[in-house]
Structures are given as C-alpha cells and as structure tokens.
Amino acid sequence: MNMKKLATLVSAVALSATVSANAMAKDTIALVVSTLNNPFFVSLKDGAQKEADKLGYNLVVLDSQNNPAKELAKRAGLNRSRYQNSAD
Secondary structure, three states: OOHHHHHHHHHHHHHHHHHHHHHHHHOEEEEEEOOOOOHHHHHHHHHHHHHHHHHOOEEEEEEOOOOHHHHHHHHHHHHHHHHHHHHO
C-alpha cells in the first residue's frame, strides 16, 4: 500500500472515530472514504454498515472521490454539523 493510500485510510478512520464518539449520542456515525470505486473501501463501508445496523446506528458514508479538497470540505461539514447538533 503506498503512503498516499495509507494516509487517506488513516485520515478516514481517525475522522470516523472522532465523529463517531460524538455521533453515537445522536445515533449516527460518519465514515469518510477516499473512493467507493476501490473494493477495499467498499468492503470497509459494507462492514461498517453491518456493524452499525447490528448496533442500531445510522451510518452516513461520504465519498471524497479521491479529491483531497472534497475530503476536507466533507470533514469541515461534518465538524460544523457536529457542533450545531451539540448545541441543540
């Protein structure tokens, strides 16, 4: 696995863990992946969906389409949403 893919994977997992901790209180977990055109990330999404369903959580999957700018925008949107929801 090359470093770019590894960095993207680590970023996606770290973000989903960060968002997940707060989102669990709202029954929603977010997972950001670099692309759903890669079988690895499709398997990751499917496994996450299976576990979310089993535990009663809603899973939101965001595909950044291998575009770092889109990924940052999606992450920023999740953070804004997280803080807005925590103020409710």
